[in-house]
Amino acid sequence: MFITVIQALSEGFLETLKxxxxxxxxxxxxxxxxxFGSMSRFTPLRWLSRFVVWVFRGTPLMLQLIIIFYVPGxxxxxxxxxxxxxxxxxxxxxxxxxxxxxxxxxYRGGIEGVPKxxxxxxxxxxxxxxxxxxxxxxxxxxxxxxxxxxNEIITLVKDTSIARxxxxxxxxxxxxxxxxxxxxxxxxxxxLFFTGVYYLAFTGLLTLLFARIEKKxxxxxx
Amino acid sequence: xxxxxxxxxxxxxxxxxxxKGIDFAVEKGxxxxxxxxxxxxxxxxxxxxxxxxxxxxxxxxxxGETLFDAADSHTLSDAxxxxxxLHFGLVFQQFNLFPQYTVKRNITLAEGLLAKERxxxxxSYNGYTDYREALAAIDQKAERLLAEVGLSDKQDSFPCQxxxxxxxxxxxxxxxxMEPDVLCFDEPTSALDPELxxxxxxxxxxxxxxxxxxxxxxxxxxxxxDVSDTVMFMxxxxxxxxxxxxxxxxxxxxxxxxxxxxxxxxx
Amino acid sequence: MKKFLSLLTAVLMLxxxxxxxxxxxxxxxxxxxxxxxxxxxxxxxxxxDYQDADGNWIGFDAEMAALFAEKLGVKAxxxxxxxxxxxxxxxxxxxxVVWNGMTLTDEVKAAMACSNAYCxxxxxxxxxxxxxxxxxxxxxxxxxxxxxxxxxxxKKQVEALGAQFVEVADQATALSEVxxxxxxxxxxxxxxxxxxxxxxxxxxxxMYTVGLNDEEYGVGFRKGSDLVAELxxxxxxxxxxxxxxxxxxxxxxxxxxxxxK
Numbered sequence: 057m058f059i060t061v062i063q064a065l066s067e068g069f070l071e072t073l074k075x076x077x078x079x080x081x082x083x084x085x086x087x088x089x090x091x092f093g094s095m096s097r098f099t100p101l102r103w104l105s106r107f108v109v110w111v112f113r114g115t116p117l118m119l120q121l122i123i124i125f126y127v128p129g130x131x132x133x134x135x136x137x138x139x140x141x142x143x144x145x146x147x148x149x150x151x152x153x154x155x156x157x158x159x160x161x162x163y164r165g166g167i168e169g170v171p172k173x174x175x176x177x178x179x180x181x182x183x184x185x186x187x188x189x190x191x192x193x194x195x196x197x198x199x200x201x202x203x204x205x206x207n208e209i210i211t212l213v214k215d216t217s218i219a220r221x222x223x224x225x226x227x228x229x230x231x232x233x234x235x236x237x238x239x240x241x242x243x244x245x246x247x248l249f250f251t252g253v254y255y256l257a258f259t260g261l262l263t264l265l266f267a268r269i270e271k272k273x274x275x276x277x278x
Numbered sequence: 279x280x281x282x283x284x285x286x287x288x289x290x291x292x293x294x295x296x297x298k299g300i301d302f303a304v305e306k307g308x309x310x311x312x313x314x315x316x317x318x319x320x321x322x323x324x325x326x327x328x329x330x331x332x333x334x335x336x337x338x339x340x341x342g343e344t345l346f347d348a349a350d351s352h353t354l355s356d357a358x359x360x361x362x363x364l365h366f367g368l369v370f371q372q373f374n375l376f377p378q379y380t381v382k383r384n385i386t387l388a389e390g391l392l393a394k395e396r397x398x399x400x401x402s403y404n405g406y407t408d409y410r411e412a413l414a415a416i417d418q419k420a421e422r423l424l425a426e427v428g429l430s431d432k433q434d435s436f437p438c439q440x441x442x443x444x445x446x447x448x449x450x451x452x453x454x455x456m457e458p459d460v461l462c463f464d465e466p467t468s469a470l471d472p473e474l475x476x477x478x479x480x481x482x483x484x485x486x487x488x489x490x491x492x493x494x495x496x497x498x499x500x501x502x503x504d505v506s507d508t509v510m511f512m513x514x515x516x517x518x519x520x521x522x523x524x525x526x527x528x529x530x531x532x533x534x535x536x537x538x539x540x541x542x543x544x545x
Numbered sequence: 546m547k548k549f550l551s552l553l554t555a556v557l558m559l560x561x562x563x564x565x566x567x568x569x570x571x572x573x574x575x576x577x578x579x580x581x582x583x584x585x586x587x588x589x590x591x592x593x594d595y596q597d598a599d600g601n602w603i604g605f606d607a608e609m610a611a612l613f614a615e616k617l618g619v620k621a622x623x624x625x626x627x628x629x630x631x632x633x634x635x636x637x638x639x640x641x642v643v644w645n646g647m648t649l650t651d652e653v654k655a656a657m658a659c660s661n662a663y664c665x666x667x668x669x670x671x672x673x674x675x676x677x678x679x680x681x682x683x684x685x686x687x688x689x690x691x692x693x694x695x696x697x698x699x700k701k702q703v704e705a706l707g708a709q710f711v712e713v714a715d716q717a718t719a720l721s722e723v724x725x726x727x728x729x730x731x732x733x734x735x736x737x738x739x740x741x742x743x744x745x746x747x748x749x750x751x752m753y754t755v756g757l758n759d760e761e762y763g764v765g766f767r768k769g770s771d772l773v774a775e776l777x778x779x780x781x782x783x784x785x786x787x788x789x790x791x792x793x794x795x796x797x798x799x800x801x802x803x804x805x806k
Binding site: 171173174176177178179180181182183184185187191192195196199273275276277 | 328329330356360361363364366367368370372374375376377378379387388391392436437438452453455456
Binding site for chain 3: 060122125126127128129130134135137138142143220221222223225232233235236238239240241242243244245
């Protein structure tokens with residue numbers, strides 16, 4: 057029984073990991089784009105970016121999942137998500153946009169938090185804008201955003217379970233399945249509790265990783 | 279001929295006129311101190327010289343070459359502004375060292391990038407066609423500059439490991455690395471504890487002895503009297519009084535200058 | 546802000562209209578045949594839809610659905626859904642049919658196009674075995690704290706009873722509430738109780754006591770779907786040739802099957 061449960065939970069965990077990884081890969085760069093948008097001097101773009109951020113931070117992720125997954129089917133003759141793996145990709149799209157909005161605000165804080173004098177010091181030394189961004193600002197910004205980012209990323213690990221609402225069969229789902237009847241067992245409660253071990257192990261690993269990154273950048277103040 | 283000729287610089291931020299037409303000239307090897315109360319426009323003037331601000335009116339000429347003329351300033355490309363900046367160095371009140379780099383890298387970073395770019399585009403930099411050789415020369419120069427400001431032993435330290443005075447001396451070395459025609463200081467000792475100002479002022483004195491052309495915005499009146507060839511008192515965006523230290527500080531003619539100096543002497 | 550509010554209202558109205566005005570089921574037979582799959586929305590529900598040890602979907606409903614799909618010339622795909630979202634899943638075209646021992650309540654009939662009833666069911670009260678003797682009548686259970694599946698027929702019965710209750714995600718969770726002692730009793734389908742509660746099941750310490758009402762199961766499609774007629778025809782044929790009863794006996798629900806005329 058234990059082996060069966062572990063196998064089933066691991067399958068669910070794989071789905072959780074997949075959603076986590078795809079969300080990061082999509083949201084980290086998209087967040088940067090949105091943060092540049094929300095700092096843009098071009099007013100309509102700035103307003104649009106801030107509007108998008110407001111909408112996606114201002115509504116529950118669960119609602120976003122439901123809308124993104126179901127509404128296309130209300131409007132179109134065929135739901136584009138009604139393909140194999142469609143639930144996963146619908147969840148991924150919702151998570152990427154939602155997390156990109158949170159990340160964009162962290163990036164914005166990080167970029168705006170680097171003192172203006174740093175940029176000016178680069179300017180008076182005759183450095184170009186891109187040299188200043190990559191050689192001066194970037195690393196200082198990264199140092200600033202690592203703590204809030206690690207917070208957000210650890211939250212993401214746990215938020216993946218929200219994808220259950222559109223029946224994505226992730227880790228919590230796999231745990232619940234043994235309550236309802238799965239792999240020939242029903243009424244088992246402990247597999248659900250046991251999913252906590254997976255989450256703890258993974259977030260523990262991430263915590264160590266972020267602590268290492270923070271330590272690596274501790275050598276410089278500012 | 280004057281190294282620097284500044285004519286009719288006017289700058290306003292929105293409706294606030296900060297500079298209302300500034301004229302002065304600096305000879306080679308001359309040290310000009312600018313004094314005046316906060317808000318008199320001293321810092322803005324320095325920032326205009328370093329192209330961190332764009333004046334609405336006026337002209338800036340260095341060694342006979344007009345770097346900036348408000349009449350056709352819109353033609354200035356980013357690249358041209360970059361080149362113009364290299365005629366000036368600026369030492370900030372808050373040092374603004376790059377915290378993630380060692381002291382030496384702070385000094386070599388900008389020139390290293392410039393060398394790389396020039397070698398790629400034009401084939402050579404300062405006679406070097408090989409980037410590594412150019413970099414070695416830049417490294418040597420940084421070491422020499424660090425020796426000049428008395429920090430040879432700190433070249434591998436990070437800025438956060440240095441005292442304020444040491445950081446400002448690194449900042450001076452960094453400003454010198456691009457070999458500016460005119461080195462500008464924006465209140466270089468204002469952010470320092472009183473016991474640390476001495477080491478920075480000493481370095482500036484040594485630079486004067488070595489014949490550097492400098493413009494120093496400062497609140498250190500005694501230092502200004504001591505180190506300057508010319509003292510300029512700014513008030514409300516205009517040059518209220520300019521002349522030798524003995525004249526401007528020792529025997530001010532303008533009533534505003536006298537008020538300002540009297541307030542200083544009370545302290 | 547005002548502009549924004551009117552924009553928001555317009556968008557909400559548009560979405561609402563699209564959801565309400567469309568009658569997407571009309572060409573369902575052709576639609577399903579064209580894509581070659583019949584996506585069957587289920588929860589895990591013994592003995593109707595559940596997985597064997599190898600992960601295959603079995604159960605009375607699952608096997609019937611597979612046969613129906615076969616008759617249409619398409620493949621049956623089973624998709625686990627949140628029971629609360631079943632109407633969404635249909636209208637959003639992420640599933641084609643809800644075939645999961647679904648009680649034909651007024652809400653269900655309003656939200657989807659339903660087949661003829663094919664199975665009788667009862668909502669029954671489940672309590673812990675050691676206290677079961679005290680709760681043999683409907684009156685005796687009124688004071689209990691219930692756990693019921695959100696949006697289920699059982700919930701309606703508890704509401705009618707006037708008892709205290711908490712809504713949980715599904716019937717299995719309702720059972721685990723009782724097992725864990727966080728609720729006194731659960732109300733679930735008698736067909737499910739037969740398979741999941743009592744000796745030799747995961748809930749051996751729980752027991753069925755009293756029935757609350759009688760009801761019927763049906764299969765749900767998108768509103769206006771032409772699959773309803775196909776399925777009713779299919780029910781008639783399989784009842785007539787004995788296939789339906791054969792499967793019912795396999796899963797122990799033969800006593801509940803309704804004659805298909």
